[in-house]
Amino acid sequence: MDNTPTRLGKPTLDKDLDKLTRLEEATHFISRGLLAPGIGLIFLALAMIVAAAFVIDRPGAAVIIAAAALAAYMAMNIGANDVANNVSPAVGSRALTMTAALVIAAVFETLGALLAGGDVVSTVSEGIVGPASMPPDTLILAMLAALLSAAVWINVATWLGAPISTTHAIVGAVMGAGIAAAGAASVDWKLMSGIATSWVASPLLGGVIAALLLFFIKETIIYRDDKIAAARRWVPGLVGLMSGSFVAYLSISPLDHLLDLSLGASLLLGLAAGMATYAASVPFIARQSIGLDNRNQSLRKLFRVPLIISAALLSFAHGANDVANAIGPLAAIVHAAQTAQSGFDHTLPLWVMLIGALGISLGLLLFGPKLIELVGKDITKLNPMRAYCVALSAAVTVLVASAFGMPVSSTHIAVGSVFGVGFFREWYTRNSRRRLDYIRKRGGIIDVEELEDRNPDEIRRRRLVRRSHFMTIVAAWIITVPLTAMAAAILFTLLNGLFG
Template sequence: MDLSFSFFWHQVLASPALLITVILTLCVIFVNGWTDAPNAIATCVSTRSMDVDLAIIMAAVCNFAGVLVMTLINSTVAMTITNMVNFGGDNSLALIALCAALFAIVVWAVLAWYFGIPTSESHALIAGLSGAAIAMQGGIQGINGDEWIKVIYGLGLSTVLGFVMGFATCKLVSILCRGMDRRRTDGFFRIAQIGGAAAMAFMHGAQDGQKFLGVLLLGICLAGGSDSAAGVDLPIWMMLLCSVVMGVGTSVGGKKIIKSVGMDMVKLEKYQGFSADLAGAFCLLLSSVFGIPVSTTHTKTTAIMGVGAVKRLSAINFQVVKEMLLTWVLTFPGCGAIGFLMAKLFMVVFQ
């Protein structure tokens, strides 16, 4: 299939449904950069290792690099998202259902941002697509179970491994630095934490950027008459488009999310912030290599909780944790239901 930019542009001009799909996909990428990417730099800002405006610029640049570099190396995450649902049948109706799913994600993400709660656009994306596919197919045959099971693996991986790695990394750093003058180590960990935050932002782009590339690729394939993106290589221009939009979204800022994750949940010192960033980045790298779509929000926040648990469990603000868990639990049924209802509505209105 021809995926040159000129061919894509002609498709967009010829298909209003594809135009809307592209606009909504870019809106979702922008919102992700706006609401989800700040998680990567939250600890760096909360420990005052870096000014918030400089941290946001750094995150935008690293998100850009993460989308581009990791997709060139390994695009398995994008393919998992693309193959997770089966809209089947009429491709024009499938495009309408895809638009409905993307609309649901934007609504859900903006509501979460408004209340300052770090939701997961990754799970919103998966839920919205699944809800729309079920509406389109009239049952669960719209879901590809083999690909969906990777989402369940990712949910467990990002939660358990994030906490364990955060705890283990912080414990190791504490042992290695035992007896050292805290004032003398602060300078090192300030620089190290900036590096850790950059790695987290890079891996956020690598994970979440690929997910949305998969959606954009699916929309283009549907408009081109194919109901599958299997075997299609992601073009460079698509990676650049996704990474630029995500970078712009991050630069707009996400100070509410930074406050919730980095300041309200656990009070961190510089070495603790470094430990959380290192643990989170490693978990995201591992997931990306094996093609498992995980939530960067889940990974980073559970790593922070693991770091806080090294000192004592009471160091964690469980009220903030409770709010996050509630949001995560509600995302699958909530965003899935919105995707389902919007797909039904769009198919009636635009058919």
């Protein structure tokens, strides 16, 4: 007797239900992609509501509300593109998870913008184009055009996977709108020439410093017979160097208007902080190194804490410096609309600062992971030692540039440092006698030239830097200022024709 249970069901109905299930799954997948843009639109609406609550009964309320939405859009794009440089080394080296990095960056970006960001806003709002060169109504249209053109280009660059300087984007946009509104004489060409110089100097300087730091670590720690003993000797000094550099960097750049120190005083403050950190690091590293195996993997643990601290400090400095890129034009618009005077009111309203600070953090949380992955993992492989070199290079490069009075881009420094580490690894792998002797001593066999002669494709395979990313990023850097300048000039012409 057949005891097989009878299957109850209707094949046609089951087939239709399976189709509906797959349709629901596809709809859910698509809707997840729309969640971040939807939250972004809600933030823009909230920015307009907040602006309206403060200016609705004052002159120029409509244009200020519109400018608040553009500033919020600009701030989110800065968070999505620019902040990646601060935490990418820590994420790429797995010292921090993506979630932890996003939270740390969001908190310290907001603190930097709110506590130390007000003083740098005037540079964007009135340092590039002299506000006295145009009437208030014209200045408002010029700043609106600058905000929109810069924000759209940063958005496009993020979508293309190209980390760019958001400072250069807004500077180019303000310059282009200023030329269209008041002619070339209204632009501070000395400032613009300095920015053009930094296109080349920032990434090269950052790359060279990062490469030199990595060379030192490889020669003194990694390729030594007793790595742990070498780490106990040198890592406290490296941690002290990072601490001292960051203290000096913060006192020179984002906190300069609060501390009001000369370059020499800032360097002395950094030296004191570095020596104190070194003294505290000696017993800490000694405890951390107990029981570690004599291999490279063990060294990761000793560099983890400095990388986390560097991510927080770089985010604080970025929030203090680059919030101006979003709210500088907005500050100029608010002042011009309410007073009918071109210029900048140094008493910055809190709601303006909040739009910039929260917008940067929200943009980072919603759209930042894409470029964090690219800078931290896709350009070249980072471990904690290499990531340490990238992070420290940012602070040291700013100090060197400040000593020579040269404006620099934090984005160009960070990305240039990543490339510098990658290209140096390629050179070191092929040319270091210490490395070859170290590997041969442990039974390894290396004959790179013979291997490449047998297989020419091996040369390309052994490259440690992805050339496609290099070309894409450099191209985006080169066109940022002229592209945003032209777009802002065209937008201003259109706006002036409609509302001027």
